[in-house]
Structure formats: C-alpha cells, structure tokens
Amino acid sequence: MASSAPDETSAEALSTKLETTQLEASRDDGGEEVQTAQERATDLLESSYNVVVKLADQQADVNSPLYSISSFEDLGLHDDLLKGLYNMKFAKPSKIQERALPLLLQNPPRNMIAQSQSGTGKTAAFALTILSRINYDLKAPQALVLSPSRELARQTMEVIQEMGKFTQVTLFQAIKDENTPPKVTAHVIVGTPGTVTDLIKRRVIDSKNIRLYVLDEADNMLDLQGLGDQSRQLKRFLPRDCQIVLFSATWADRVRKFAEEIAVNANQITLRPEELSVDGIKQFYVDCRDQTRGNKNRKYDILVGLYSLLTVSQSIIFVKRRDTADEIAQKMSEKHHAVVSLHGKLEATQRDEVIDSFRAGKSKVLITTNVIARGIDIANVNMVVNYDMPTDQYGRPDPETYLHRIGRTGRFGRTGVSVNFIHDDKSMEVMREIEGHFDRRMIQLPEDLDEAEEIIKKAMKAP
Numbered sequence: 515m516a517s518s519a520p521d522e523t524s525a526e527a528l529s530t531k532l533e534t535t536q537l538e539a540s541r542d543d544g545g546e547e548v549q550t551a552q553e554r555a556t557d558l559l560e561s562s563y564n565v566v567v568k569l570a571d572q573q574a575d576v577n578s579p580l581y582s583i584s585s586f587e588d589l590g591l592h593d594d595l596l597k598g599l600y601n602m603k604f605a606k607p608s609k610i611q612e613r614a615l616p617l618l619l620q621n622p623p624r625n626m627i628a629q630s631q632s633g634t635g636k637t638a639a640f641a642l643t644i645l646s647r648i649n650y651d652l653k654a655p656q657a658l659v660l661s662p663s664r665e666l667a668r669q670t671m672e673v674i675q676e677m678g679k680f681t682q683v684t685l686f687q688a689i690k691d692e693n694t695p696p697k698v699t700a701h702v703i704v705g706t707p708g709t710v711t712d713l714i715k716r717r718v719i720d721s722k723n724i725r726l727y728v729l730d731e732a733d734n735m736l737d738l739q740g741l742g743d744q745s746r747q748l749k750r751f752l753p754r755d756c757q758i759v760l761f762s763a764t765w766a767d768r769v770r771k772f773a774e775e776i777a778v779n780a781n782q783i784t785l786r787p788e789e790l791s792v793d794g795i796k797q798f799y800v801d802c803r804d805q806t807r808g809n810k811n812r813k814y815d816i817l818v819g820l821y822s823l824l825t826v827s828q829s830i831i832f833v834k835r836r837d838t839a840d841e842i843a844q845k846m847s848e849k850h851h852a853v854v855s856l857h858g859k860l861e862a863t864q865r866d867e868v869i870d871s872f873r874a875g876k877s878k879v880l881i882t883t884n885v886i887a888r889g890i891d892i893a894n895v896n897m898v899v900n901y902d903m904p905t906d907q908y909g910r911p912d913p914e915t916y917l918h919r920i921g922r923t924g925r926f927g928r929t930g931v932s933v934n935f936i937h938d939d940k941s942m943e944v945m946r947e948i949e950g951h952f953d954r955r956m957i958q959l960p961e962d963l964d965e966a967e968e969i970i971k972k973a974m975k976a977p
C-alpha cells in the first residue's frame with residue numbers, strides 16, 4: 515500500500531465534528547467475554563439513537579459494546595485503511611473491533627471464533643483484517659469471505675470496497691448469475707458457498723494463495739440445518755496455514771463444536787445468551803388470537819391497521835412462507851403502502867432490484883422470509899415485524915433467527931422496535947420460549963391500535 519498523509523478527514527478533525535453533534539445514549543445489560551488466554555470481562559450495553567455515538571458518551575459507559583479505550587490509530591492500521599475509515603465516518607472502534615483486531619492481526623496468524631451483538635461492527639473487523647493482510651502486488655485471490663445470502667455477499671463486498679478505497683484492492687463477487695471471467699485474479703472474493711465451491715472446482719478461482727478464510731454468519735454457515743456442508747468442505751481446497759475467521763452474533767451449542775473443528779486453536783470472543791439482546795431494540799408483541807369473533811383475517815387486519823397509523827421510516831416484515839410474503843405485499847400495495855417482497859423464489863436480478871430499491875429508500879416496507887434475516891444493514895429500518903414467529907424445520911422455536919431478524923433494526927447504537935404477531939397458542943409458546951432463552955420479557959401492545967401506535971412511537975424515539 516502507498517503510504518498516506520493525514521488530511522482533512524483525520525481523527526482530530528472528525529472527533530471535533532462529532533463532539534458538536536447532539537446525541538442521546540442510555541445503558542442497560544449486555545456483555546462480552548474475550549477468551550484469548552484467561553482474560554474475561556462482563557459488560558453492560560449502551561444504545562443511542564443517532565448515526566454516530568458521541569465520543570464522550572461512549573467513554574462514560576465503559577461497558578457498551580460500542581465503547582472502546584483505543585482509537586483506530588492505536589490498532590496499528592495502515593494509513594490507507596485509516597483514511598478509508600475516516601471517509602466512512604468511523605471515529606472509534608467498537609468493542610468487538612478493538613478486541614478482535616489485535617488478535618486477528620497477530621503473527622503468525624491465529625484462527626478466530628468471535629461473537630458480538632448484531633449491528634456492532636463485525637464486518638469492519640474482518641474487512642480490516644483482510645485489507646491489512648493482502649499482498650497488493652500479487653494479482654491472485656488471497657482472501658475468501660462466505661456469506662449466507664447473495665444480498666449479504668453484495669453488501670459485504672461494498673463495505674470492503676469502501677473501506678479499501680485508498681488501497682489497490684480488487685474484489686470479485688462470487689454469486690449466482692454473475693459474469694465470471696475464465697480466471698479470477700481479484701485479491702478478495704466474497705460469495706455464497708455454492709457458487710464459490712463451483713468456481714474453485716472449475717479452477718476459475720485458484721485457491722492456493724488464499725491466506726484468510728472468513729465465514730460471516732458462521733454459525734449458519736456451519737450448521738447442517740443451514741449451509742453447513744459446503745463451507746466445511748471448502749476448507750480442504752485451502753492452504754493448511756490459511757487463517758480461519760468465524761464471526762456471528764449467535765453461536766448455538768450444536769454448531770460451536772463444528773466451529774472448533776474447522777478453526778482449530780482459535781482465539782475466542784463469546785457472549786452469554788442473556789447478554790445478546792441489543793437494548794436499543796424495544797421488543798413488543800400483539801395478541802391477535804381470536805377465539806370468539808371468528809375473523810380469519812384478524813392478524814392481517816391488525817398489521818394493516820398498525821401500518822395505517824404508524825409513521826415508520828422503513829421496516830421489515832418477516833413471514834414463514836414465500837406465498838404469504840407475496841400475498842401481504844400485494845394486499846398492502848393495494849392500500850397504497852410502498853411495499854416490496856423478497857424471497858428465494860425470485861430470480862437473482864429481481865432480488866437485486868428489490869433490495870437495492872429498499873436500500874435506496876424507494877420502498878418503505880420489505881416483506882421477506884428468512885433469506886435476509888442475517889447481516890443486512892440498512893440504517894433507516896426502525897421496525898421489524900415477526901408476522902410469523904421464527905421456528906426451525908421441525909416447528910421448534912428458533913431463538914437465533916429471532917435475534918438476527920430483530921437485529922435488522924437498532925444498528926450501531928440506533929433505536930428500533932420489534933413487534934411479534936401472536937395468532938395462536940403455539941406461536942405464544944414459541945415467543946415465551948424465546949423470551950426465556952434470552953431472559954427478556956416482551957411487552958404486550960394494547961388491542962386499541964391508537965394506543966399501540968403511541969407506545970411504538972415513543973419507543974422509537976426513546977433512547
């Protein structure tokens with residue numbers, strides 16, 4: 515990398531700018547356990563609801579996952595990367611960045627299994643590692659990032675591109691239906707497991723120089739119920755000394771052992787389930803059970819009723835089935851809501867159009883299945899609706915998916931609201947189990963939708 519002189523985007527200039535910004539913050543429980551050798555810490559969590567967290571506030575709450583004692587300069591990053599970070603208006607590292615980066619960058623490289631609450635900046639942690647480790651003179655793939663969905667792969671690619679703006683980095687997007695050259699020479703490959711496996715097998719991607727293998731949403735990527743096998747199989751194509759980095763907000767016990775098998779002797783940063791909820795996200799439910807009146811559409815009527823009252827900047831509604839997503843989207847469009855639906859049945863190009871239009875704010879409500887439950891980062895999403903509670907393939911409660919879904923709001927210190935729609939005793943049971951898992955009570959919204967709207971509105975504003 516060419517060295518760079520600090521310019522008007524320097525840390526000082528940036529922090530002065532930040533200190534003049536009006537922000538609010540609050541604190542609550544949460545925590546983190548860093549397990550390099552014996553080091554352990556129990557932490558609290560802070561949330562704020564503006565774009566950046568005021569430095570002074572962060573310093574006041576040492577237990578926030580957004581708090582750190584270091585600066586990016588302290589982490590020994592190259593000037594070109596610092597410039598990239600300032601350009602993205604990142605003033606200070608979050609806790610996961612502060613803790614993970616020195617471990618990720620140590621030599622000889624060590625594997626890493628890391629956990630941090632949703633929206634706390636895991637992507638930047640591995641993106642900076644990648645950009646720090648590349649030999650820019652070698653025109654060959656050196657880092658491979660796998661994501662569970664094309665939407666997340668595209669987003670991650672853009673983040674690395676943006677962060678590496680002042681470097682010579684080149685990237686390749688290995689997702690279905692992309693134009694593929696005969697030979698990929700880009701430094702970094704970001705893709706989904708199926709397409710990457712196919713390209714490696716066809717030798718379009720030469721894996722011999724890959725020194726960094728990152729599984730984002732790694733629990734999902736290693737879970738046999740998820741994308742398991744391909745991500746694990748891919749390891750055999752990689753050099754033996756390749757550094758393996760696994761990141762997620764959730765690590766169900768059943769997948770942790772796979773993680774430890776694939777990332778041997780890894781440094782680990784872990785959280786307890788009760789520390790995982792982001793306090794900026796206020797969790798509600800509405801009881802749509804209707805034993806007396808026999809209104810089959812009650813759940814839908816409440817949904818539309820709420821949306822006609824609420825002023826939400828952007829929101830995501832999660833449903834179980836693709837046809838439900840389309841059906842609700844159609845009905846809500848008829849009521850003049852700017853709605854789109856996204857699920858695995860759409861063509862790749864359609865999926866790209868839908869998510870791009872939502873990201874650009876052209877559509878306000880995105881109705882989707884679990885395809886984008888993970889990782890998607892859209893700042894204006896201030897409400898998530900679980901129209902159907904998340905369950906696994908056997909109908910059992912799926913707390914991990916729940917956490918990822920609601921984590922599409924309340925990102926990096928912002929506030930957000932989640933609302934669960936409970937339509938029968940089974941869905942109530944699922945919600946209660948999820949409450950127990952995270953040790954969090956969800957607040958019931960009143961039947962009167964005007965009152966419910968007031969409560970939601972207040973929660974969206976409250977720090």
Ligand SMILES: Nc1ncnc2c1ncn2[C@@H]1O[C@H](COP(=O)(O)OP(=O)(O)OP(=O)(O)O)[C@@H](O)[C@H]1O
Pocket residue numbers: 566603604605606607608611630631632633634635636637638762763888889890891921925926
């Ligand atoms: N140090 C920082 N300063 C300011 N903003 C940051 C910083 N680090 C990350 N962000 C921003 O915070 C948001 C969330 O980051 P990111 O998407 O990496 O979260 P995550 O931990 O990967 O979440 P998830 O678990 O949902 O995948 C992004 O918009 C990112 O640009």
